[in-house]
Amino acid sequence: MVKKRPRRGTTRVPQKLKVKIGKLELENPVILASGTAGFGREIREFLDIERLGAIVTKTITLHKKEGNPPPRVVEAPWGLLNSIGLANGGIKDFMFEQVPFLESLRIPVIASISGDILDEFIKLAEEVSRVGCVRAIEVNLSCPNVIHKGTRLPLLAQDRTAVEKIVSTLRKTTEKTLIPKLSPNVTDIKEIAKAAEGAGCDAVSLVNTYPAMLVDIHTMRPRLGNVCGGLSGPCIKPLALKCVWDVHSAIDVPVIGMGGIMDADDAIEFILCGSSAVQVGTANFVNPSASLGILEGIEQYMAKKGIADIMDLVGAAKA
Ligand SMILES: Cc1cc2nc3c(=O)[nH]c(=O)nc-3n(C[C@H](O)[C@H](O)[C@H](O)COP(=O)(O)O)c2cc1C
Numbered sequence: 001m002v003k004k005r006p007r008r009g010t011t012r013v014p015q016k017l018k019v020k021i022g023k024l025e026l027e028n029p030v031i032l033a034s035g036t037a038g039f040g041r042e043i044r045e046f047l048d049i050e051r052l053g054a055i056v057t058k059t060i061t062l063h064k065k066e067g068n069p070p071p072r073v074v075e076a077p078w079g080l081l082n083s084i085g086l087a088n089g090g091i092k093d094f095m096f097e098q099v100p101f102l103e104s105l106r107i108p109v110i111a112s113i114s115g116d117i118l119d120e121f122i123k124l125a126e127e128v129s130r131v132g133c134v135r136a137i138e139v140n141l142s143c144p145n146v147i148h149k150g151t152r153l154p155l156l157a158q159d160r161t162a163v164e165k166i167v168s169t170l171r172k173t174t175e176k177t178l179i180p181k182l183s184p185n186v187t188d189i190k191e192i193a194k195a196a197e198g199a200g201c202d203a204v205s206l207v208n209t210y211p212a213m214l215v216d217i218h219t220m221r222p223r224l225g226n227v228c229g230g231l232s233g234p235c236i237k238p239l240a241l242k243c244v245w246d247v248h249s250a251i252d253v254p255v256i257g258m259g260g261i262m263d264a265d266d267a268i269e270f271i272l273c274g275s276s277a278v279q280v281g282t283a284n285f286v287n288p289s290a291s292l293g294i295l296e297g298i299e300q301y302m303a304k305k306g307i308a309d310i311m312d313l314v315g316a317a318k319a
Contacts, residue, residue, distance in 0.1 A: 015302050016309040019053070019276050021254045022177030022202025024108060024136045026053035026277060029310060030267070030295045033258050033281035034059055034112040034138060034181070035084065039098040040105065046288035050106045051295065053277060057098070059112040059140045060128070062120045064090035069225035074214060079233030079260070080282045081214055083226035086114060086143055091127050099131050108135035110179070114143060121166055122173050129174040137176050139166065142183035142208035143230070157183035157208075160195045167199035179256065182206040182247075184236075189243050190250035197251045205256035205279065206247060207240045233282040234260045241273050248274020248315050262290065264297020271298075271310070272317035 017028035034056040037043040049055065067087025074081050089097065094111075102109045111128040115121040121139065128134050141157040156162045157180075167180055180196045182189060184207040193204050209230025214223040222228075240259025248255050257275030260282070261267050267278045283290035298310070307313060 015299060015307075016311075017299070019254075019310060021179070021256065021276060022136065023175075024054070024110075024177040024202075026108065028053045028295055028298075029271065029275075029277035030291050030298070031056060031110070031256070031277055031279045032284065032291055033279035034140065036281040036284045039094075039102060041101055043284060043288050047292050052107060052291055054108040054110050054135075055102075055105070056110040056138050056279065057094070057102070057112050058088050059086050059114045059143065060088055060091055060094045060124060061086055061114055062091055062123055064088070064093065071223065071225050072229075074223045076212070076214060076231060076233070077235060079231050079235035080285065081212055081224060081229045081231050082209070083224045083229030085226065086140075091124055095127065095131070099133070103131075103133045105133065109133045110136045110138050112138040112140050112181070114140040118166060118169060121170060125170050125173045125176075129176050135177060136202075137170070137174060137178055138205055139170060139178065139180045140208070141166065142181050142185075155183050155185060157181075157192060158186050160192060163192055164195045164199045167196050167201050171200035177202045179203045179205050181208055182243075183208050184239060184243050184259075185211050190246050193247040193251050193255075197253050201253060203254040203256055203276070204247065204251070205258065207236070207243050207257075207259045210236055210239065232259070234262055234266075236260045237266060237269075241269060244270055244275050245273040245317075261294065262286070264294045264301060267294045267298055268301055268313070269317075271313045272315070274315040274317075276311075276314050 032055045068083045068085030111134045113124040178201045209232045212231035213228045237260030244257040254276035256277045257270035258279035262283045280291040
């Protein structure tokens with residue numbers, strides 16, 4: 001029997017989409033970003049969540065948080081402005097209400113945690129480390145919508161010493177993959193990433209939202225109840241990409257990139273700039289199944305380019 005040669009440009013290359021981040025093994029690099037898919041329950045109605053690489057939970061705090069006054073989300077030009085203020089049910093709610101559902105998922109869960117003081121981070125890391133499906137901890141050091149007690153600067157991720165202290169302490173607290181989430185709102189994000197790496201993290205994720213505001217000219221009042229909030233979506237993509245590019249060249253641990261990823265092309269740009277995995281945030285509000293489209297688009301791109309292993313794309317963009 002004569003074997004049919006595949007037509008030019010249509011060759012199927014067996015693809016390796018698996019990525020490893022610390023001890024965390026992902027079937028593919030597409031992850032749902034914190035705060036944009038809750039704890040996975042609702043978004044599951046719209047997509048087969050188990051085809052994704054992982055889900056990051058809404059940030060969990062020690063105690064229940066009501067969040068900031070409304071309005072908390074407004075549309076911005078090419079983006080979204082939010083000041084949710086880490087509204088969540090606290091660690092008890094997570095353990096009793098969310099974990100049973102998360103345990104039923106066949107993908108890794110990355111628990112996002114945040115505290116006001118070091119002791120809260122330790123307690124949260126201890127608690128979530130007990131949960132089997134939690135394979136990694138994303139340490140939210142970069143929420144622009146809360147005030148942390150006892151730090152010199154408004155964001156923990158702006159304070160190099162605080163980042164070192166929190167990461168090195170959590171390194172001793174948990175064996176789970178540890179991923180501090182950094183803020184773009186710093187003078188030099190490379191320095192903060194290096195501090196986190198030096199303190200023992202397994203990867204860094206970036207970026208969180210950019211501090212921003214909008215004003216309603218009719219009422220002459222800020223559009224958010226909290227006055228200022230965090231900007232996300234396509235308008236921040238070029239800014240976020242630069243952060244990933246800079247950090248990728250400065251540290252050896254993997255970078256998980258995000259910021260305005262709406263489609264596969266955006267995700268590929270982040271991967272080429274050095275993201276080992278990508279998180280999808282605002283896009284989930286526009287199209288709850290966007291992340292699956294992004295995954296499929298990455299696969300198609302790899303097939304078209306004849307790339308067998310996603311790792312060959314990570315950081316492949318050259319100056
Ligand atoms: C409504 C909303 C809520 C968010 N809540 C959290 C949160 O709880 N914890 C966190 O680390 N990031 C949170 N983020 C930030 C996202 O995870 C992500 O870092 C940011 O939005 C940039 O990605 P994007 O442009 O794809 O949305 C939130 C973003 C939005 C839009």
